[in-house]
Amino acid sequence: DAGVIQSPRHEVTEMGQEVTLRCKPISGHDYLFWYRQTMMRGLELLIYFNNNVPIDDSGMPEDRFSAKMPNASFSTLKIQPSEPRDSAVYFCASSLGQVGGYTFGSGTRLTVV
Amino acid sequence: AQSVTQLDSQVPVFEEAPVELRCNYSSSVSVYLFWYVQYPNQGLQLLLKYLSGSTLVKGINGFEAEFNKSQTSFHLRKPSVHISDTAEYFCAVGGSNYKLTFGKGTLLTVNP
Numbered sequence: 001d002a003g004v005i006q007s008p009r010h011e012v013t014e015m016g017q018e019v020t021l022r023c024k025p026i027s028g029h030d031y032l033f034w035y036r037q038t039m040m041r042g043l044e045l046l047i048y049f050n051n052n053v054p055i056d057d058s059g060m061p062e063d064r065f066s067a068k069m070p071n072a073s074f075s076t077l078k079i080q081p082s083e084p085r086d087s088a089v090y091f092c093a094s095s096l097g098q099v100g101g102y103t104f105g106s107g108t109r110l111t112v113v
Numbered sequence: 114a115q116s117v118t119q120l121d122s123q124v125p126v127f128e129e130a131p132v133e134l135r136c137n138y139s140s141s142v143s144v145y146l147f148w149y150v151q152y153p154n155q156g157l158q159l160l161l162k163y164l165s166g167s168t169l170v171k172g173i174n175g176f177e178a179e180f181n182k183s184q185t186s187f188h189l190r191k192p193s194v195h196i197s198d199t200a201e202y203f204c205a206v207g208g209s210n211y212k213l214t215f216g217k218g219t220l221l222t223v224n225p
Contacts, residue, residue: 031211056210093157
């Protein structure tokens with residue numbers, strides 16, 4: 001298995017632009033998680049899905065952030081409009097229930113200038 | 114609510130020395146406990162996990178951790194570290210809601 005695949009690896013965008021981050025989970029995994037990592041706040045859970053249905057989005061910082069999972073093999077995290085304080089590394093992870101732990105993607109490093 | 118405290122933000126050690134990375138958790142219900150490792154510019158990789166059973170858990174790369182319920186701790190240990198173990202290590206706690214809460218991380222630096 002190729003693991004959890006995220007794209008792009010790096011994204012540099014100007015403030016106010018729309019940014020879309022993409023994730024392909026491991027085939028057969030039923031949970032998908034989006035995390036944000038910054039030096040100040042560490043790893044923060046933004047949202048997670050179970051069988052493509054959003055379960056908890058309480059970590060989404062504000063309405064500028066949205067996430068979708070149209071099918072079991074694809075998810076997006078969108079920021080519109082982007083702001084410099086959104087600069088961070090965004091990780092996607094998937095798991096088969098709780099017992100197995102997470103498999104993380106390599107992350108997308110977002111820089112908003 | 115669950116929380117994780119990693120007591121040391123940085124731990125420098127010499128090669129072949131033993132190391133212990135400390136982790137304490139807080140939870141009102143039964144927990145699952147995990148250690149992850151993150152190498153520079155990479156995602157997190159699962160080192161080991163405690164779900165139930167034996168309190169001593171062995172993981173990859175020679176690491177092990179011991180679950181201590183009375184002290185609410187899950188410290189990570191390795192008897193002899195290598196340069197290649199230099200990385201950031203994250204302790205995490207999970208429960209029945211299928212999401213993990215991570216600690217702030219401990220940067221382990223192994224010096225020659």
